[in-house]
Amino acid sequence: xxxxxxxxxxxxxxxxxxxxxxxxxxxxxxxxxxxxxxxxxxxxxxxxxxxxxxxxxxxxxxxxxxxxxxxxxxxxxxxxxxxxxxxxxxxxxxxxxxxxxxxxxxxxxxxxxxxxxxxxxxxxxxxxxxxxxxxxxxxxxxxxxxxxxxxxxxxxxxxxxxxxxxxxxxxx
Numbered sequence: 185x186x187x188x189x190x191x192x193x194x195x196x197x198x199x200x201x202x203x204x205x206x207x208x209x210x211x212x213x214x215x216x217x218x219x220x221x222x223x224x225x226x227x228x229x230x231x232x233x234x235x236x237x238x239x240x241x242x243x244x245x246x247x248x249x250x251x252x253x254x255x256x257x258x259x260x261x262x263x264x265x266x267x268x269x270x271x272x273x274x275x276x277x278x279x280x281x282x283x284x285x286x287x288x289x290x291x292x293x294x295x296x297x298x299x300x301x302x303x304x305x306x307x308x309x310x311x312x313x314x315x316x317x318x319x320x321x322x323x324x325x326x327x328x329x330x331x332x333x334x335x336x337x338x339x340x341x342x343x344x345x346x347x348x349x350x351x352x353x354x355x356x
Contacts, residue, residue, distance in 0.1 A: 198292040199236055200285055201226040201266060204273075213273070221256075223269045224276060226284075237261045239291045252283045259284075 208225040212218045232240070239245060240259055249257050257280065258269040271280060 197296075198229075198289045199232060200229040200288055201281075202229040203227045204276075205265065209273070219272075221270050221272055223267050224271055224273065225262075225265045225267055228264050228266060231264060232261055233295075235295050236291055239295070240266070240288070245287055245291075248287050249283065252279075254280055254283065 203226065205225040205227060208223075210219055210222050240261055245259060249255065249259075254271075254275075256270045260267040260269065266284075268276070268280075268284070276284075
């Protein structure tokens, strides 16, 4: 049984959960032998990246779940699925699903903001480097290797004037 139950209302840009894999649920659900708690597999709305996986499985998310009344729930990312352990469908329906959706959206938004800031800083550094390189090139272009005319005294009076300025004689 590979039926998926769709859960609406997800923004395609933010990471969310789109459906539950019904085929992965215990076969004894809604019978006298049904377990109280089990693992529910939910499909992400898009592929997760490494930073999202780390945040989902990290301590902040565990603390977030505990603070919202779900201290025994454990999350594990497996490919495009979120394995939600120590829960049940009723708990997901009655609040855990909303808590997970909020946490996943927060993770996505925070990572998006961090990446936007990093991209902005990179662009600023790139712009400054381009300005610096342009200034260096302009300074280098201002250098000339043309010979300057050498002043040579053309007559004796000029040589005498130079000699007097150097303090070689006193004139009356």
